[in-house]
Structures are given as structure tokens and as C-alpha cells.
Amino acid sequence: MTTPMTTASAVSLSLLPEFPRYSLRIDPADVSAASEVLGLELPTRPGQRAATGSRLALCLGPDEWVLYTDEADAQAVEAAFAALYPVTPHSLIAISDRERTITLSGPQAAELLSTSCPRDLTAIAPGTGTRTVFDTVQIVLLRDSESDFRIEVGRSFLPHVWALLERANRELAAGL
Amino acid sequence: MLLIHCPYCEATLPELEFTYAGEAHIARPADPSTMSDEQWRDFLFIRTNARGPHFERWRHAHGCGRFFNAVRDTVSDKFLLTYKAGEPKPESLPE
Amino acid sequence: MSAFRIPGKGRVCHDKPVRFTFDGKQYQGLEADTLASALLANGVHLVGRSFKYHRPRGIVSAGSEEPNALVGVSRGGGREEPNTRATLQEVYEGLTAISQNRWPCLHFDAGATADVLHRFLPAGFYYKTFMWPKRFWDRLYEPLIRRAAGLGVPPSEPDADHYASRYAHCDVLVVGAGPAGTAAALTAGRSGAQVILADEQAEIGGALLADDKVQIEDQTAADWLSAAQAELAALPNVRLLARTTAIGYYHQNMVGLAQRITDHLASPPADAPRERMWRVRAAQVVLAQGAIERPLVFHGNDRPGVMLAGAAQIYLNRYGVKPGKTVVVVTSHDSAWHTAFDLADAGTPIAAIIDTRPAIDPALTEAAAPRGIEALLSHTVTATSGRLRLRSIHVNAVTDGKVGGARLILCDTLLMSGGWTPSLHLFSHTQGKLAWDEASQSFLPDLKTEACHIAGGGRGLWGIENALQDGAKVGAEAAMAAGFNATAPALTTQNDRSGAGIIIAELPTDRGPQSTRSFVDLQNDVTSKDIRLAVHEGMHSIEHVKRYTTSGMATDQGKLANMNGLAIAAAAIGKPPPQVGLTTFRPPYTPTTFGTFAGYHQDDTFDITRKTPIDPWAADNGAVFEPVSLWRRAWYFPKPGEDMHAAVARECRATRNAVGIFDASTLGKIEVVGPDAVEFLNRLYTNPWTKLAPxxxxxxxxxxxxxxxxxxxxxxxLSEDRFHVTTTTGGAARVLNMMEDYLQTEWPDLRVWLTSVTEQWATIALNGPNARKLLEPLVEGQDLSDEAFPHMSLADCTVAGFPARLFRVSFTGEMGFEVNVPARHGLALWQRLLGEGEAHDICPYGTETMHVLRAEKGFIVVGQDTDGTVTPGDANLGWAIGKRKPDFVGKRSLARPDLVDPNRKQLVGLLTDDPKVVLEEGAQLVDDPNRPIPMQMIGHVTSSYWSEALGRSIALALVEGGRMRMGETLYLPMASITHTAKVSRTVFYDPDGQRLSM
Structure with a gap:
């Protein structure tokens, strides 16, 4: 179930329900082992992502990735990494509840983000993502297409970020 | 607001993503118990306070999370160079 | 239609009349008028009273440099703004404006007695006059001065508007949309570069909006401008920002733009912000801010009706407004001649053009003659008259430096021009160097510190053609520097106007220096005499002259005054202007509302407020919240009729006697994983970890x-390789940062990884003798008996069906559990526990009760009982140090001589002699209240509460050599009473810890 936004909005916003999300930290030298377990090649440059089936991996830093999948696949991911640990130590932590995901959709989505995100959004290509800030709140920003973004925000910051987005969205709708 | 080049992300990004982390190239002594009180004081508290190029640490805290080194001119507030943690102190600086 | 409006002329909408009021009187203006142009069209010049002398003042300029025409604008309901520039405020139907700094009214102002007394109010008089008697300052002088001086009155109601902000990134930012800026933006825009063009006026065009003679590329200026506006608007890579002032130029080409969005609208849309701050990061910046016309300095130059010539040209050609019935022009620059010609051609009689120069371009005098204008070269103006509006002026010939006899000329308008000052404020923000240009007698841009380009008037060029061509060239350069292929169009003009002049510090006069009142800074009422007095009294640095006289320190930052002030000061000091130098320009370029800076940070988004999963329940159940770092936490839960004391006492009793439930979700949580996790913790924390069993x-x-x-x-x-580390609420981010720092830079060889899980888990603490009874039936997968799950245990299990990480810990001294469940289940678990807990007399408690209960047990709160100078020994935590560990962070320091001093401040308990007295936290302690003042203080109270369990007050304090003072009486001198208290141990309640397993 998604939570719809208010009516007077330029950009369609929604809050996604929780879904399986993991923080993976592993020595860069061991990335191939993790890639093998996941069945996708983990990108090694911050910002890049890779996907297979329901699995999506985004490289956040040289030794840090965030993994997304669906409920049906969660146990398989956890079991695979648990099996990997004795051979190749790493850290896989479930953070499904740590963040909430807001989707932004529409031609003005980037403009809406620019109300509080200092990044040059044209430098974030579709199919990439990054950690950055939104009004000084740390977020993970994924760009799925020219006009589709996801904000992953720490759960306790959600009310603040959501209120800012709503306010700015009404502002965009007002057109001035 | 400055722009800072993260040597790990290989991108020049807004200062808001970064945090300052003190002077660079001050390694924690391998065995502090062998240090005299004066040596330990110097490690803890004595810093260069440069006027001009200053070697300092930053963290791309709201990005890749990495600590790295930078040379910043404290007069102009311009970054001359950034490089990865663990890399040697550069011998020459760009103009 | 008023006598001063020329039908059909200018860019105002003659078919769209707009009604507005000024000081309660209704007037009619036209759409696209500014308040200033609309008032002038109604013959109103008198718009305010001056800051210090309350002299009548009129509209001087047509832009943001306006020093006089500051008005209060009100929409009601908190939508009020003082000190609005009438020259920028556009009129709209129903606009309400008032004049400022006058009482009882603009035409008769009692404060004008200050003007009569001006001899007693010289420069620096604040520093000289009100020195004695000292006690008069607070009660008499300051309130009097504050009432007498000043501008607008701040609104008394909260601002009902909202504000916005925007980050933008572009290849080329062009500041100023006059001919140079427009040409630069066109050229850069055509190259494909991302361009932002910002201008503070309502319409882009600058000088082109007010010149109906010049032809550009064989079109009228208006037609060329229309085409340019249309082309810029059509280019998808160009963003046009009108009503937008570049207020500051910061590092690495970041420019702050303040955009006014709704102040010109009669009924702004509800969701539209009033103003928006743009933070623009540009690869290249083009500064095309043009030049600001200098006033001339002469006796009586501040009378209503005296106006800048360039402003009159704007009012005439852009707004179709004649500035008066009979006009005289006084100038040292060619440009004012053209204004006179435009006015004459529009039917306004020009009584004379007075030029201070002995010789000028003959084309000007030749153009004056057929228009019947008397041209007086080598003349000066020595006086003006007229109380609320100019009536006449004195004009004198100057021969060989000697001022001849005065001739009276009747006129209601005197247009002046002292030449033009390149507008380099933003360039100066970058600490770019200025160089004195002898030829133009002005400072021009020199060494740059940023990737910026200055075009047109800003670098001393004169004329529309020069500006257009320079703008195009600079626009192309900027685009190329940003990586685009650009070519500058030729852009030729006809009928462009000549423009040359001389700088003249102050007009020659036949008056004695004491009786001359020639204003340099109109807004701060600084005269040339004040500046000379400042120099005479020893202020030889321009920065000192500025501060002593306040010249240039008003809200216009000396846009009109600085160059004249500098010339006068330089002459008085006897040095050329470049050696005296300029004062520093600082952002913002024009006064900017706090709202613009605040942006979205008002009301519910004023600041980040972190909320726990259980926050909605707390809000629904009457919690009083307190801020803890960025979080808001439930402080206490008052029942109807309860004050804080009663609520906390009840919560304390319930927790000690039955079971309390507490939202501990804000605690920092870090999962530390890897083969070297235990080694990492051994090195980081003081305690030994190797032998801690899973x-x-x-x-x-x-x-x-x-x-x-x-x-x-x-x-x-959790397991051999996995730890769940908790931190203080406020320390969570700091500790994780510190851990990462050591891992990345000191011990990169350790195979251990860190993940913040603070927000992954909702944490609910149950404390009290009934805690286990409540929890036991809900737990699956873990036996909660003392044997299977003793104090300081943890286990993964399920609680109420939710997957849980269960701790048996206590921060209250009662039997305690902390249930961590995935955050999405936090609220449901809380409600379930509350429901099941009814049978066990459960009571929710807040942070205040938590603090009381832990203080009764002597548990410290880092940041409250410690302040960054407290060692483990000071805090009685020596037991937490792994003495056999070779090293850990901070270990070496614990052996420093000053850290082993037995007389360090140590944490002790304090029991007041009067058990009902709850000490103030922060209260200072002395060992003898009879010592002479200042008494030596030996410590302070860090925590202090009413202990419901003990029926008396308790306190913790840091006291010098505290542990050696057990039983000693110490004193707490307060404002009206000195409390006494005895030093005690820090554990006040259940010292043997028996309740942990009750």
C-alpha cells in the first residue's frame, strides 16, 4: 500500500511500504565473492548500480553497498551471505526499517528536489544513485529515469522531509 | 559554500556533504605508553595553524563515507588538492 | 490622468489603472508602475523624513540604490514590511503604503526640531555628547535617541507569508539584464550553455527600458528588446529571473539570488512563496550590473524635487512620468544633457542646464539651443529653497575658481548628475581587487579571484553600443570558458549618446563652511562638513571616517554616497582617492528579508525534528515533549490537572512500585561485525571485551x-563476531564517525564493519518489579528467568509475535528489559504492552522520570554530569577500565599529571540540609560562604531532582576533591539565599542493587 499525496501537486509523491533492504560492507578485494553470491556484478564506483531479478545493488562507497530485494527473496539473500561469511567475512545487516522510501514522479521531479538538495541533479544520470543531503538530512537518492526519483530517508527524519516535499510541491503547483 | 573534490567518488561535490576532521598526517602513535608526557601533549594538542596551504582531513560523511586528505589555502579558502587517506603527503602543490 | 503622466508613453499599461493609498490618501497609478513612479505621476515628491534631522525627503533614484523613498507596505495580518524601496515596489490594486520616521505626519514632523539643532549634532556626537552622567545613558539618552532616529517600524504580528529556496547549477550566470547582460545572456544562450539571467527590476532590459532614441540593429531599442526578451524566453536552456537581486557572491562561483515573487500581486496565490532564495552555482559568472549615478554635493541638495537625472530619464521614458513642471539640470556629466533633451521633447520646460565644466562636447550645446534651453557652463548651484518641495535654486558662475553672485532660478525640479560609479559590489564580495582608473576617476575591476567576467558599465564603459558589444563579447567568452562554442554578434547602434564627465567632490559655493549643508549620505544624514570634521578629528582611514560619520552605513550601504564621501575625505586628508581607498562591500547587496534567508525553515519545518515510531502515540496522549539533540522526546505525560512535578512523581512511583514503559528508540545503535570486532572494541572502549560471552x-x-x-x-x-553497541541519543552520529575514523585511518588492517541501526529498531524499555510478569507471557524463544536470562543478558526472540532483540538491562535500578523490534512494529508493540500492562499497573514515563530514576542510582548522563573534562576516575567509573589492556583510546592520557591530581573535580552526591530544597542545576558550590567576593568556587551541581522514592531532593555535583569530602557541608550561594548541603555517595537508592532481580 502506498500513501498518496495531497491533490495540488506538481510531482506525484508516494511513500512506499517497507521492503527488504540490506547494508553490505565488505573489503573491496572480496567484492567478487559477494557478486557471485548475489548473482550480479557489484559495481565498484560510488553511484553505480546493478540489478538482477528483484535484486538491486547500489554502490555507496568503496566498501559499502545497499541491496534491495522483495520479501520472497529476502531469506535467500540472508542465507547466501551467511554461508559466505566463514569463507569471506563481511557485514550484511538488515536495514529494511531504518529508512523509508519516497518516490517522486513527474517532469518537475528534479526541480522539486532542487528546493533542498544541493547536488547538481543533471550529474546524477538515470540508473544511478548516491548518498547526499536534503535540507542537511542524509538521504540516498536514486534516479530511475529522467523524471523518476527515489529518496531513501532515515525513518525519524521522514516527517521533516515529507513536510518539506509537500510544501515545495504545492509551491511548484502554484507555478510562481 | 565550497565545492570539494572527493578522491574516492572522483567528483566535485557540495561542502554540505562533507565534514571537517582536523589536521592531516598526525598518526596515532603505535604504542602511546612509550610516549613522554610532552610527546603525548604534542600529539594531542599541538597543531600547525597554517597561514596558507594547510594539510587537513575531511570526510565525505554524507556521500561515500570516506576520510581523505586535502590541502586548503587558509587565506583564499581554496582547495589546492585532495587525496586518499594513507597516501603520502604531496611534496609539491599545484599553483 | 494626472498632469505629470504623458498619455501613451512608456512601458506602463495606460489602460489598466490601479488604485493605491499612501499615508491614507488614495491615488491612481498604472499597472507596471512602481510606487515611486505612481507617486511622481501624482505630483508627490515628498515621501519621507530623514533619519537624523527629520528633513523632508523626496524620491531620488529609480532603483535599489534609493536612499530616501523608504516606505512601509502592508497587506495586513502580519504581512507588513518596513523600509521598502518605493522605487522597487510595484503598485497593485489596493496597495497600502505609509511614510516613515515622522510624527504626527509627513507634512508636519515634530522631530524636525533636530534639524534646527543640527549644529549640536555633528559627526560622532553620540560618542561625545552622552557620556555623562553615566546612568542617564540607559534610562534617558538611549531611549530618546532610539525614538528620534530610525526608519520604519517592525511589524508586531508574526509574518504570515512563507518563503522558498532553490539550488541551481548553470554554465553561465549573468547578473544584470541591461544591454550588456542581455547581450551576454543571448550570446551564451545561443551557444547552448545553461544560462541564468537575473535582474532586480520587474522587467529585463535595464537602460534599454528608458531610452527611446537609440536604434539597435536598425530597430528601436524597445523592438530590439522585445525580440531579445522573446528569444531568451524561448530558449529552453535559459532561465530568466526578473525581480531577482544578486545579493552575495560567495566562494567558487556561488551566487545568492533573492527573488521577489508575490509582492507585486494584488492577490497572491495561497501556495506561492513571497520570496525565494536561489543558491546558484555557476561555472562562469558575468557581472553586468552597470553603473550607479552619483549625486552632486551642494547646499540643500536633499530637498524634495532634487533627483538624479538618470532617474528622471527612467521615469519619463519607462513610466511616462514627468518629474515636475519646470526643470533645471545640474551636472558634471554629458548624460544629464540627454535627459534634459528627452524632457524638453516631451514638453517639460527646462529652465537651464548648469554644467560645472567650462568646456563640453559642442554637440550638446548645439542640441540645447534649438530646444530653447539655456546652457550655463562653468556654473554651480549654491542653494535651494522650498520647505516641502523645491521652489527655486541659486545659480552662480565660477570664474577662475571664484564663485560669482547668485542668480535665482525658479523651478520645482532639479536634476543632478555627478557621473557614474561602476557597480562592483558583487565583484568586491569575491575579494577581487579594484584598480583606480585616472581617466574615468573611478575604481575598475582588476585582479579576479573567481571565474567571473565584468561587462559594460561595470568596467567603466559608457553608451548602449559599448555595453551591447561588450556584453556579447563577454557572454561569448564565458560560454567558451564553460566549454561551448559561442560567437559574439556585432550589434551596432545609431543615435547612441555621448557620455563623458568629470568627478567633482563638492560643488563650488559662496557660502561659509559652517552654514553649508551639503548631504553626502542622504539616508544617514551625513554632510560634507561631517566628513571634514571626522578627518579634522583624526580619522584618516576611510574605514574610520565611515564609522565615525556613519556615511555609507545605512541600508543602501552608500551606493550613492561612497564615492562622494571618499572624494571629500581624500581632499581633506590631502591624498588622492586611490591612496585613501574604499570601504569594504559586504553581502547582501540590498537589504534582504530574514524570510528569504530562512526559506522553508518556519512552522513545522523550522528545524529538523526527528520522531520515534512511538511519537504519534505520545502526541495523542498528551505528552509534553523536550528536544534532545535533533529528536523530540516525550518528557512527561501529565494527566488532567497535573503539573510537571505531580506527573513525574506519579511516573516515578509507578515505575518503582509496578512497571513503567519508556520509549528508548532514540538511543544510538551500531552493529559491529567482523572477525576483529572484539579487538576493535578492546582498542576503542575502556572496558575489556574478550571474555564477554555471546x-x-x-x-x-x-x-x-x-x-x-x-x-x-x-x-x-550477539555472537563471536557480532556486537550490538548502543550509544547516547546525542552521541550516536559522533560515535559512529569516530569509529569509522579509527577504522579507516588508524587500523585499516582490522576486518570489521560498522552499520548504524539506530532507526532500524524501535526500543521499548520496561522497568519495575512487574516488568517480567508483563513480558514473560509475550516472549517466545527465550526463558526470562534469572537463571536463564540474568541481568545484562540479550537474546533474539519474538515479543508479541514480532521478531525482537531483547536486552535485560536497567537504567533505573529496577528489573529492566529493553525490547528492540523492527521500527515498523514499534507502535503496535507499545500499544500491546500498554494493553497487557493494565493488569500490572503499567505507566508510561518520559525522559524526566528516566533522569530522576537514574540519578537516584547515581548513573551518569554523558553531557549532563560530564562536560568534556571529566575522566572515568572523576565520574567514579574507574571500575569500567580494563586495567590489563595494553592500550585503548585515551589510556595514555589517564596517566598525565593533571589527570591523576587527587584534587580534581569528582562526581559526588549532595543532600541538602533542607530536604525540600531542590537545587538548581549549574549552581556553584563554595566551602565557606564567608569568604570575600569573588568567592572561590569548588564545583557545581550537574543533576538535581525531587526523589519521590526517598521523599527528598537529591543532587549530583562535580566537586574538587569531592570523594575526600564525604559528609562535609558545602554552600550554594544563590541570589537571595545560601543553601547548605552535605556531600554524599552518588548512589542514593538501593545501593546493593537488590531490586534488579525483584
């Missing part, structure tokens, strides 16, 4: 390398 937990203490307590928390071992 399933057990331990109090952990974290120091800085300086040996002082940084943080603490319970650390549980």
Missing part, C-alpha cells in the same frame, strides 16, 4: 584520546 552485555565507556568521557552505552555480544 548472549551477554556490558556497560561500555568511550573516551577521547585526551582521556575525557565521550560517550557510554550498553554493548551486547
Amino acid at each position: 548472549g551477554r552485555c556490558r556497560y561500555g565507556l568511550l573516551l577521547g584520546e585526551d582521556g575525557y568521557i565521550l560517550d557510554d552505552g550498553v554493548i551486547g555480544r
Whole structure:
């Protein structure tokens, strides 16, 4: 179930329900082992992502990735990494509840983000993502297409970020 | 607001993503118990306070999370160079 | 239609009349008028009273440099703004404006007595006059001065508007949309570069909006401008921002733009912000801000009706407004001649053009003659008359430096021009260097510190053609520097106007220096005499002259005054202007509302407020919240009729006697994983971790390398390689940062990884003798008996069906559990526990009760009982140090001589002699209240509460050599009473810890 936004909005916003999300930290030298377990090649440059089936991996830093999948696949991911640990130590932590995901959709989505995100959004290509800030709140920003973004925000910051987005969205709708 | 080049992300990004982390190239002594009180004081508290190029640490805290080194001119507030943690102190600086 | 409006002329909408009021009187203006142009069209010049002398003042300029025409604008309901420039405020139907700094009214102002007394109010008089008697300052002088001086009155109601902000990135930012800026933006825009063009006026065009003679590329200026506006608007890579002032130029080409969005609208849309701050990062910046016309300095130059010539040209050609019935022009620059010609051609009689120069371009005098204008070269103006509006002026010939006899000329308008000052404020923000240009007698841009380009008037060029061509060239350069292929169009003009002049510090006069009142800074009422007096009294630096006279320190920052002030000061000092130098320009370029800076940070988004999963329940159940770092936490839960004391006492009783439930979700949580996790914790925390068995937990203490307590928390071992570390609420981010720092830079060889899980888990603490009884039936997968799950245990299990990480820990001294469940289940678990807990007399408690209960047990709160100078020994935590560990962060410092001093401040308990007295936290302690003042203080109270369990007050304090003072009486001198208290141990309640397993 998604939570719809208010009516007077330029950009369609929604809050996604929780879904399986993991923080993976592993020595860069061991990335191939993790890639093998996941069945996708983990990108090694911050910002890049890779996907297979329901699995999506985004490289956040040289030794840090965030993994997304669906409920049906969660146990398989956890079991695979648990099996990997004795051979190749790493850290896989479930953070499904740590963040909430807001989707932004529409031609003005980037403009809406620019109300509080200092990044040059044209430098974030579709199919990439990054950690950055939104009004000084740390977020993970994924760009799925020219006009589709996801904000992953720490759960306790959600009310603040959501209120800012709503306010700015009404502002965009007002057109001035 | 400055722009800072993260040597790990290989991108020049807004200062808001970064945090300052003190002077660079001050390694924690391998065995502090062998240090005299004066040596330990110097490690803890004595810093260069440069006027001009200053070697300092930053963290791309709201990005890749990495600590790295930078040379910043404290007069102009311009970054001359950034490089990865663990890399040697550069011998020459760009103009 | 008023006598001063020329039908059909200008860019105002003659078919769209707009009604507005000024000082309660209704007037009619036209759409696209500014308040200033609309008032002038109604013959109104008198718009305010001056700051210090309350002299009548009129509209001087047509832009943001306006010093006089500051008005209050009100929409009602908190939508009020003082000191609005009438020259920028556009009229709209129903606009309400008032004049300022006058009483009882603009035409008769009692404060004008200050003008009569001006001889007694010289420069620096504040510093000289009100020195004695000293006590008069607070009660008499300052209130009087504050009432007498000043501009607008701040609104009394909260601002009902909202404000916005925007980050933008572009290749080329062009500041100023006159001919140079427009040409630059066109050229850069055509190259494909991302361009932002910002201008503070309502319409882009600058000088082109007010010149109906010049032809550009064989079109009228208006037609060329229309085409340019249309082309810029059509280019998808160009963003046009009108009503937008570049207020500051910061590092690496970041420019702040303040955009006014709704102030010109009669009925702004509800969701539209009033103003928006743009933070623009540009690869290249083009500064095309043009030049600002200088007033001339002469006796009586501040009378209403005296106006800048360039402003009159704008009012005439852009707004179709004649400035008066009979006009005289006084100038040292060619440009004012053209204004006179435009006015004459529009039917306004020009009584004379007075030029201070003995010789000028003959084309000007030749153009004056057929228009019947008397041209007086080598003349000066020595006086003006007229109380609320100019009536006449004195004009004198100047021969060989001697001022001849005065001739009276009747006129209601005097247009002046002292030449033009390149507008380099933003360039100066970058600490770019200025160089004195002898030819133009002005400062021009020199060494640059940023990727910026200056075009047109800003670098001393004159004329529309020069500006257009320079703008195009600079626009192309900027685009190319940003990586685009650009070519500058030729852009030729006809009928462009000549423009040359001389700088003249002050017009020659036949008056004595004491009786001359020639205003340099109109807004701060500084005269040339004041500046000379300042120099005479020893102020030889321009920065001192500025501060002593306040010249240039008003809200216009001396846009009109600075160059004249500098010339006069330089002459008085006897040095050329470049050696005297300029004062520093600082952002913002024009006064900017706090709202613009605040942006979205008002009301519910004023600041980040972190909320826990249980926050909605707390809000629904009457919690009083307190801020803890960025979080808001439930402080206490008052029942109807309860004050804080009663609520906290009840919560304390319930927790000690039955079971309390507490939202501990804000605690920092870090999962530490890897083969070297235990080694990592051994090196970082003071405690030994090697022997901690999986399933057990331990109090952990974290120091800085300086040996002082940084943080603490319970650390549980989940498995051989996996720890669940908790931190203080405020320390969570700091501790994780510190851990990463050591891992990345000091011990990169350790195979251990960190993940913040603070927000992954909702944490609910149950404390009290009934805690286990409540929890036991809900737990699956873990036996909660003392044997299977003793104090300081942890286990993964399920609680009420939710997957849980369960700790048995206590921060209250009662039997305690902390249930961590995935955050999405936090609220449901809380409600379930509350429901099941009814049978066990459950009571929710807040942070205040938590604080009381822990203080009764002598548990410290880092940051409250410690302040960054407290060692483990000071805080009685020596037991938490792994003495056999060779090293840990801070260990070496604990052996420093000053950290082993037995007389250090140590944490002790305090019991007041009067058990009902609850001491003030922060109160200072002395050992003898009869010592002479200042008494030596030996410590202070860090925590102090009413203890419901003990029926008396308790306190913790840091006291010098405290542990050696057990039983000693100490004193707390307060404002009206001195309390006495005895030093005690820090554990006030259940010292043997028997209740942990009750």
C-alpha cells in the first residue's frame, strides 16, 4: 500500500511500504565473492548500480553497498551471505526499517528536489544513485529515469522531509 | 559554500556533504605508553595553524563515507588538492 | 490622468489603472508602475523624513540604490514590511503604503526640531555628547535617541507569508539584464550553455527600458528588446529571473539570488512563496550590473524635487512620468544633457542646464539651443529653497575658481548628475581587487579571484553600443570558458549618446563652511562638513571616517554616497582617492528579508525534528515533549490537572512500585561485525571485551584520546563476531564517525564493519518489579528467568509475535528489559504492552522520570554530569577500565599529571540540609560562604531532582576533591539565599542493587 499525496501537486509523491533492504560492507578485494553470491556484478564506483531479478545493488562507497530485494527473496539473500561469511567475512545487516522510501514522479521531479538538495541533479544520470543531503538530512537518492526519483530517508527524519516535499510541491503547483 | 573534490567518488561535490576532521598526517602513535608526557601533549594538542596551504582531513560523511586528505589555502579558502587517506603527503602543490 | 503622466508613453499599461493609498490618501497609478513612479505621476515628491534631522525627503533614484523613498507596505495580518524601496515596489490594486520616521505626519514632523539643532549634532556626537552622567545613558539618552532616529517600524504580528529556496547549477550566470547582460545572456544562450539571467527590476532590459532614441540593429531599442526578451524566453536552456537581486557572491562561483515573487500581486496565490532564495552555482559568472549615478554635493541638495537625472530619464521614458513642471539640470556629466533633451521633447520646460565644466562636447550645446534651453557652463548651484518641495535654486558662475553672485532660478525640479560609479559590489564580495582608473576617476575591476567576467558599465564603459558589444563579447567568452562554442554578434547602434564627465567632490559655493549643508549620505544624514570634521578629528582611514560619520552605513550601504564621501575625505586628508581607498562591500547587496534567508525553515519545518515510531502515540496522549539533540522526546505525560512535578512523581512511583514503559528508540545503535570486532572494541572502549560471552552485555565507556568521557552505552555480544553497541541519543552520529575514523585511518588492517541501526529498531524499555510478569507471557524463544536470562543478558526472540532483540538491562535500578523490534512494529508493540500492562499497573514515563530514576542510582548522563573534562576516575567509573589492556583510546592520557591530581573535580552526591530544597542545576558550590567576593568556587551541581522514592531532593555535583569530602557541608550561594548541603555517595537508592532481580 502506498500513501498518496495531497491533490495540488506538481510531482506525484508516494511513500512506499517497507521492503527488504540490506547494508553490505565488505573489503573491496572480496567484492567478487559477494557478486557471485548475489548473482550480479557489484559495481565498484560510488553511484553505480546493478540489478538482477528483484535484486538491486547500489554502490555507496568503496566498501559499502545497499541491496534491495522483495520479501520472497529476502531469506535467500540472508542465507547466501551467511554461508559466505566463514569463507569471506563481511557485514550484511538488515536495514529494511531504518529508512523509508519516497518516490517522486513527474517532469518537475528534479526541480522539486532542487528546493533542498544541493547536488547538481543533471550529474546524477538515470540508473544511478548516491548518498547526499536534503535540507542537511542524509538521504540516498536514486534516479530511475529522467523524471523518476527515489529518496531513501532515515525513518525519524521522514516527517521533516515529507513536510518539506509537500510544501515545495504545492509551491511548484502554484507555478510562481 | 565550497565545492570539494572527493578522491574516492572522483567528483566535485557540495561542502554540505562533507565534514571537517582536523589536521592531516598526525598518526596515532603505535604504542602511546612509550610516549613522554610532552610527546603525548604534542600529539594531542599541538597543531600547525597554517597561514596558507594547510594539510587537513575531511570526510565525505554524507556521500561515500570516506576520510581523505586535502590541502586548503587558509587565506583564499581554496582547495589546492585532495587525496586518499594513507597516501603520502604531496611534496609539491599545484599553483 | 494626472498632469505629470504623458498619455501613451512608456512601458506602463495606460489602460489598466490601479488604485493605491499612501499615508491614507488614495491615488491612481498604472499597472507596471512602481510606487515611486505612481507617486511622481501624482505630483508627490515628498515621501519621507530623514533619519537624523527629520528633513523632508523626496524620491531620488529609480532603483535599489534609493536612499530616501523608504516606505512601509502592508497587506495586513502580519504581512507588513518596513523600509521598502518605493522605487522597487510595484503598485497593485489596493496597495497600502505609509511614510516613515515622522510624527504626527509627513507634512508636519515634530522631530524636525533636530534639524534646527543640527549644529549640536555633528559627526560622532553620540560618542561625545552622552557620556555623562553615566546612568542617564540607559534610562534617558538611549531611549530618546532610539525614538528620534530610525526608519520604519517592525511589524508586531508574526509574518504570515512563507518563503522558498532553490539550488541551481548553470554554465553561465549573468547578473544584470541591461544591454550588456542581455547581450551576454543571448550570446551564451545561443551557444547552448545553461544560462541564468537575473535582474532586480520587474522587467529585463535595464537602460534599454528608458531610452527611446537609440536604434539597435536598425530597430528601436524597445523592438530590439522585445525580440531579445522573446528569444531568451524561448530558449529552453535559459532561465530568466526578473525581480531577482544578486545579493552575495560567495566562494567558487556561488551566487545568492533573492527573488521577489508575490509582492507585486494584488492577490497572491495561497501556495506561492513571497520570496525565494536561489543558491546558484555557476561555472562562469558575468557581472553586468552597470553603473550607479552619483549625486552632486551642494547646499540643500536633499530637498524634495532634487533627483538624479538618470532617474528622471527612467521615469519619463519607462513610466511616462514627468518629474515636475519646470526643470533645471545640474551636472558634471554629458548624460544629464540627454535627459534634459528627452524632457524638453516631451514638453517639460527646462529652465537651464548648469554644467560645472567650462568646456563640453559642442554637440550638446548645439542640441540645447534649438530646444530653447539655456546652457550655463562653468556654473554651480549654491542653494535651494522650498520647505516641502523645491521652489527655486541659486545659480552662480565660477570664474577662475571664484564663485560669482547668485542668480535665482525658479523651478520645482532639479536634476543632478555627478557621473557614474561602476557597480562592483558583487565583484568586491569575491575579494577581487579594484584598480583606480585616472581617466574615468573611478575604481575598475582588476585582479579576479573567481571565474567571473565584468561587462559594460561595470568596467567603466559608457553608451548602449559599448555595453551591447561588450556584453556579447563577454557572454561569448564565458560560454567558451564553460566549454561551448559561442560567437559574439556585432550589434551596432545609431543615435547612441555621448557620455563623458568629470568627478567633482563638492560643488563650488559662496557660502561659509559652517552654514553649508551639503548631504553626502542622504539616508544617514551625513554632510560634507561631517566628513571634514571626522578627518579634522583624526580619522584618516576611510574605514574610520565611515564609522565615525556613519556615511555609507545605512541600508543602501552608500551606493550613492561612497564615492562622494571618499572624494571629500581624500581632499581633506590631502591624498588622492586611490591612496585613501574604499570601504569594504559586504553581502547582501540590498537589504534582504530574514524570510528569504530562512526559506522553508518556519512552522513545522523550522528545524529538523526527528520522531520515534512511538511519537504519534505520545502526541495523542498528551505528552509534553523536550528536544534532545535533533529528536523530540516525550518528557512527561501529565494527566488532567497535573503539573510537571505531580506527573513525574506519579511516573516515578509507578515505575518503582509496578512497571513503567519508556520509549528508548532514540538511543544510538551500531552493529559491529567482523572477525576483529572484539579487538576493535578492546582498542576503542575502556572496558575489556574478550571474555564477554555471546548472549551477554556490558556497560561500555568511550573516551577521547585526551582521556575525557565521550560517550557510554550498553554493548551486547550477539555472537563471536557480532556486537550490538548502543550509544547516547546525542552521541550516536559522533560515535559512529569516530569509529569509522579509527577504522579507516588508524587500523585499516582490522576486518570489521560498522552499520548504524539506530532507526532500524524501535526500543521499548520496561522497568519495575512487574516488568517480567508483563513480558514473560509475550516472549517466545527465550526463558526470562534469572537463571536463564540474568541481568545484562540479550537474546533474539519474538515479543508479541514480532521478531525482537531483547536486552535485560536497567537504567533505573529496577528489573529492566529493553525490547528492540523492527521500527515498523514499534507502535503496535507499545500499544500491546500498554494493553497487557493494565493488569500490572503499567505507566508510561518520559525522559524526566528516566533522569530522576537514574540519578537516584547515581548513573551518569554523558553531557549532563560530564562536560568534556571529566575522566572515568572523576565520574567514579574507574571500575569500567580494563586495567590489563595494553592500550585503548585515551589510556595514555589517564596517566598525565593533571589527570591523576587527587584534587580534581569528582562526581559526588549532595543532600541538602533542607530536604525540600531542590537545587538548581549549574549552581556553584563554595566551602565557606564567608569568604570575600569573588568567592572561590569548588564545583557545581550537574543533576538535581525531587526523589519521590526517598521523599527528598537529591543532587549530583562535580566537586574538587569531592570523594575526600564525604559528609562535609558545602554552600550554594544563590541570589537571595545560601543553601547548605552535605556531600554524599552518588548512589542514593538501593545501593546493593537488590531490586534488579525483584
